[in-house]
Amino acid sequence: MRAFLLTIISTLTVALVLGLGYNRVWFVDKPLYYWGSFIKESRSPAGxxxxxxxxxxxxxxxxxxxxxxxxxxxxxxxxxxxxxxxxxxxxxxxxxxxxxxxxxxxxxxxxxxxxxxxxxxxxxxxxxxxxxxxxxxxxxxxxxxxxxxxxxxxxxxxxx
Amino acid sequence: MTLFLLICCHFFSGYGLLDLFNIRQKPLVTLPLALLTGVAVASCVPFLLQLAYCPLYPATVFGALGLSCLLLNIRGLARAYRKWPRIGRNMMPRLRIRVYELPFILILSFLVFVSVWRCYYQPPTSRDALSGPEAIAEYAVREHTLINSFFTTDLSTTNNQFKSPYLTSLQVIYKMAGYPFGQIWLSIIFISYTLLLYQVLKVTLHPILAGLLLLLMTATPEIYAYTFLILYDYSNMVFLFLSLYFLIDSLESRRRSYFYFAALLMGIATYIRSETLVLAALFTPILWIRQHRDGEPIVKMAWTTGIFILPSLLSYYFTISLYNNHYLPVHYDIAALVNPHPFHLRPLFKAYGDIFKELMVSEYGVRLWGYIMFVWAGVFLAELVILRRFTRAARNWLYAIGIVFAGLGLLEFLLPLFELAYAAKRGLFKIIPLMVMYLANSQLLIRLSARISQWEQGRSLGSRSQQG
Known part of the structure; x- marks a missing residue:
């Protein structure tokens, strides 16, 4: 039970760090955008x-x-x-x-x-x-x- | 398959080096540390071949890599020949991941994956790399020498051809291995450093706090960009951090082998960025303070200082004095770039002010580093006001932060080409892991960790022992 509560805390901590202020802008504009690019490129890789x-x-x-x-x-x-x-x-x-x-x-x-x-x-x-x-x-x-x-x-x- | 062989070569080269210095760490620290030092060993190989005027063919480069790996492991192999080692349980990495570590591990894995993909498939390349090391490496693969036709073109707009052969050498190896953009070595450094830092943080902190600090560190926008953009600063940050980690450990544990290893790592950091020599010199007072407290004679203090600074001096000599001035067909007069008015100190204080105001506490600073500097400042002030004392390790890391800050301002003052917007900004990379290590050794976070651990184990908070 305590491990479960700590898991909720760590999940919230991750959400807080990446969702707060400029970090949110960065996370959406960079890693998430690159991920979208990866999904698109993995279908037809370029030379x-x-x-x-x-x-x-x-x-x-x-x-x-x-x-x-x-x-x-x-x-x-x-x-x-x-x-x-x-x-x-x-x-x-x-x-x-x-x-x-x-x-x-x-x-x-x-x-x-x-x-x-x-x-x-x-x-x-x-x-x-x-x-x-x-x-x-x-x-x-x-x-x-x-x-x-x-x-x-x-x-x-x-x-x- | 080629990548697997290269990784094995890096690992065994690094492992041999760790063995030579008697560096004994737990397996989950040894693995990334061996990879990191192995990459550093590889980065010297094409450069040393060039110094010996040996042509850079795949056979010579990979042969020399294999030979260096063998030579570094010769002591271990001789030991194994005399007595075959038994692989004990404690030699195998024991992966014990608690369920609450998973959110951090998953998000960090995501960030690592995206970085590795960009590094491998769609690498951004800076002008600094294209007009110097990347171009030299590209033509070195075709013409089998680092001193190639690139130097016959008009280089009046750049000085990047004079920068360390570290990046060029690694690019040569990975391009020869069949990767058109090279630079996968950067992902090896990123992954190894992330894994190592997590293990180091978990020594003093609860995994939740360790994961939080690691996430804050990895999610610093500027540093993250340099995990897939080849330049010198990310690697320089990693090796400077490792050097200080072992230096501070050697001050605590008094293990001479750790001290020698720290000196070697500082030499590697200087090989990557020659200005690190100034920082290496600025770190020597910490040795004097410790030795003075221990009542060591001045001769021994001088000897220790010399030993610490020697690898950095050698790195500087080989890469700048020897290679740039006696091998390259074009020369670089560094003396002409030094500030001619070193006693006019107002620009020095302006440099400190600019670094602090424009790069650290401004809105631009948040876009560069996220919020990690504010977290550090908050914990530091809280310790200063509430507890009014620091642990010895925290004091050492604070000293390291101060030295890097002082060194950056000094470099900006002494070398006008060390511009605030570029070199000083990237120089601040070096401060971030030191801040993280300060946080990992701060009493507040150690006490908080102890509380979380006790609560997790079901003990009442009232009966907790006075830890931290």
């Missing part, structure tokens, strides 16, 4: 590629588009120059946040540079995104062309 797309969002999809597009280009050692994330935010008013060169390399195996990177002069392709997140690659033929691109985006911030 690592699909999981990465879901996890890393639009930026990952754009990076993979760049990778696909670069595979068709006749260049052996491409270095891709990216538009600053500040340009997407302030000029295109879109929520696109392309990764820094290190993360881009992790995703794609391709080398990238930002407008203010130390090795920006090595860039031989320019990656442009429109406001529908469609990717366009432009070859950079000369250092003069590179300087024009850099000057055009000078006022935008490279946001991490």
């Amino acid at each position: 690592p590629g699909q999981i990465r797309k879901a996890r890393y969002g639009m930026a990952y999809t754009v990076c993979m588009q760049v990778k696909e597009a670069m595979a068709k280009q006749p260049v052996s050692n491409p270095v891709l120059l990216f538009e600053p994330n500040g340009y997407y935010r302030d000029s295109l008013h879109m929520d696109l946040h392309l990764p820094e060169p290190a993360v881009f390399y992790y995703y794609t195996g391709l080398r990238g540079v930002w407008m203010h990177s130390p090795g920006v002069e090595k860039a031989n392709y320019f990656v442009r995104c429109n406001n529908k997140a469609e990717v366009k690659l432009e070859p950079i033929g000369s250092s003069g062309q590179l300087q024009i691109i850099l000057a055009r985006y000078q006022k935008f911030l490279s946001i991490l």
Whole structure:
């Protein structure tokens, strides 16, 4: 009987801890939500590629588009120059946040540079995104062309 | 099958290490402790292979894991060769679960399950991991070296390539074992730590109170997130806690082997996060106080301090001084990152104020830690006002809390990159298990435990003995 009463107390304690104040919000938003996700995913599990797309969002999809597009280009050692994330935010008013060169390399195996990177002069392709997140690659033929691109985006911030 | 073999390797490596240090605990503590130390041993293997310029193929990595497991157990094997050990009853884990523990066990199992699933199937990966250890591990598996083509890309936006090889090494092992996201080792750490902490709490508290504290600890939103998000802080918290657990035990029991083991665990915590070296140094006064009380000569006090700090110094030397400066193709000038005005102390006090106000007692603090800090503060104040004294163990854990708090402020002051919103916030992980251990050793909760136990056993409260 006493063990039964202690069981009721421990059940109430669990309910109290997880039902009180912010803990309730957290428990519903996180563990219970993940549980729902588990139930849904266990019916049709996704592969690592699909999981990465879901996890890393639009930026990952754009990076993979760049990778696909670069595979068709006749260049052996491409270095891709990216538009600053500040340009997407302030000029295109879109929520696109392309990764820094290190993360881009992790995703794609391709080398990238930002407008203010130390090795920006090595860039031989320019990656442009429109406001529908469609990717366009432009070859950079000369250092003069590179300087024009850099000057055009000078006022935008490279946001991490 | 691969996972099973890896878990066995971790367990036996850890068990061998415990045996070398003569760590004798009950089986339900030995099991998780062996797994935790085994994961720590594994985390050194690819790193040491790299230091020896040995290529990282599955054969070399798993061969070295097996060899390290064998070497750590050589003493036990030699003993077994001389006299085959008889497996006694007390060597087998005795699972005695009371019915009222079930609600806690069920909800904790649910939280563990969800975390393991996220870790295995849908792991969130932080920018800190993607721009450093995770990327290095991914290319290490392809190119068979930790110093790989990742270092040839533009790394001007990150310093994560200079962080400890702990995470990279474990990711290499688990990616080589066939897990595309690696990181299942984090679930092993989470489960082992949870199981170990429950057993430790039950030593002084009634299972209901132990379950309550463990639930409060596990349900801290920020820490729970890091049970399936690979970074350094969760592992650092676990190994720092283990080090202090054995250090405080060694102060009470005067077992030298526990003291050496605590020093080793502090070294592991420093290997995981190099800033822990500062905390290791700040914990030495507790040794001096004890030795001064015991009338030990200064030479012996210095020797003990040296022994305690040595593994941490070695960890720092191998991971930062040697590896970063002499192996990596890019270098990191840590001296340039240190606050150039160390005697201008106002920012130090501001750092303490910010940590306390913004991260601990604010609404944001509740979203990070739940209510555990308020529970701790309530019990602490009640003991301070009502009982006006603390048990020796509680005093030691209070000291540990104070040192971690002081250390975090100091680190934020000395290293401007140790930002409040990131590094200091995650640094506070380390305080939570210490608060839980203080609660487990507080007279109020020990007395309450005794009352519950007596009531449960049917004895009248009036005839209770003066426990606690």
